[in-house]
């Protein structure tokens with residue numbers, strides 16, 4: 001199987017797009033070598049070498065820009081048009097399983113027409129008061145939680161499982177049943193936060209399910225790695241690690257969040273380097289998983305024709321990462337160190353228009 005690693009830098013950096021089989025390529029290696037040779041050529045006044053290297057570098061940069069433009073275009077291709085002919089719900093009915101603990105529910109509002117939240121009974125009033133457009137089902141801690149959620153599954157386009165869910169055994173056992181039902185109905189599912197805690201206990205729940213996307217942060221990624229791989233993680237090769245973890249989980253899509261987001265389906269690694277900020281505050285991951293739930297539905301509905309043959313879920317994940325980071329960037333410009341996730345949510349409209357509206 002040919003493995004491709006496509007690395008995109010948003011701020012004028014390099015890109016490598018190669019068909020090298022069974023290996024992930026360090027995204028910055030080639031650019032660094034060219035830069036080193038270029039410095040040497042300048043230092044030693046070697047004009048022919050200088051000309052060749054300058055050409056290599058300009059081709060390299062041109063490719064990077066072109067591929068980044070391509071990815072932006074692929075995301076634009078999957079975004080549904082806003083028209084007065086559609087009814088409520090056509091552009092996304094998303095379910096969230098979580099939001100049971102302290103804090104607001106995940107910010108799944110970036111583009112979905114309808115958002116259903118399945119939570120524990122005592123969390124419902126808080127969640128409902130957070131936003132009147134949320135449809136809240138306080139069923140998750142009841143003995144018939146799975147059946148209650150199953151009633152709604154046929155009407156949902158995607159499910160986001162985990163943010164603010166907690167790690168209570170009863171809840172997690174219900175979530176296990178909900179995940180089984182979701183898979184049986186072939187519904188896309190984004191798993192984050194405490195949902196990933198459950199997956200680390202029971203990787204078989206998602207193994208090989210091609211409509212699953214996991215969005216681990218640094219710590220959650222390590223937990224998943226320890227659960228499914230016996231070898232130690234190579235901490236100097238992030239691309240290789242995310243590729244390997246995806247393969248070990250049967251090629252499901254994994255988004256490793258961090259200074260740069262790495263997205264893989266075990267065949268390709270996309271890099272999202274959209275400029276965010278240095279402000280890290282709780283809840284940013286929720287904005288990512290929420291918007292990814294919506295985009296996953298859009299991308300799968302649009303199909304590989306609109307994503308130019310690329311995996312729709314990879315395109316959706318890249319789009320959601322780019323959007324989240326841009327929200328962070330715009331909010332940080334206004335609020336600096338005091339930026340909160342609520343400030344980021346307020347930037348979703350502006351960020352979306354800037355990035356993805358044609």
Ligand SMILES: NC(=O)C1=CN([C@@H]2O[C@H](COP(=O)(O)OP(=O)(O)OC[C@H]3O[C@@H](n4cnc5c(N)ncnc54)[C@H](O)[C@@H]3O)[C@@H](O)[C@H]2O)[C@@H](O)CC1
Nearest residue numbers: 102103104162163164165166193194217218219282283286
């Ligand atoms: N809006 C909300 O309601 C939110 C709720 N959350 C809930 O809060 C609970 C705890 O979540 P945590 O994410 O703290 O998970 P963990 O309890 O697994 O703790 C992770 C720890 O790792 C640290 N960490 C995070 N990123 C790191 C990095 N890049 N390198 C090194 N250390 C790093 C954190 O500071 C934290 O101490 C979960 O139940 C989760 O669902 C969080 O997801 C945040 C948002």
Ligand SMILES: Nc1ncnc2c1ncn2[C@@H]1O[C@H](COP(=O)(O)OP(=O)(O)OP(=O)(O)O)[C@@H](O)[C@H]1O
Nearest residue numbers: 217257258259261276281282283284285286288324
């Ligand atoms: N060092 C960083 N620099 C820039 N952006 C980052 C950095 N770390 C994370 N991000 C971005 O922040 C977003 C959320 O990632 P993060 O690692 O904060 O998730 P999380 O820990 O799950 O968040 P949450 O507090 O919501 O649980 C992602 O889109 C990611 O790109």
Ligand SMILES: [Mg+2]
Nearest residue numbers: 193217285286
């Ligand atoms: Mg998180």
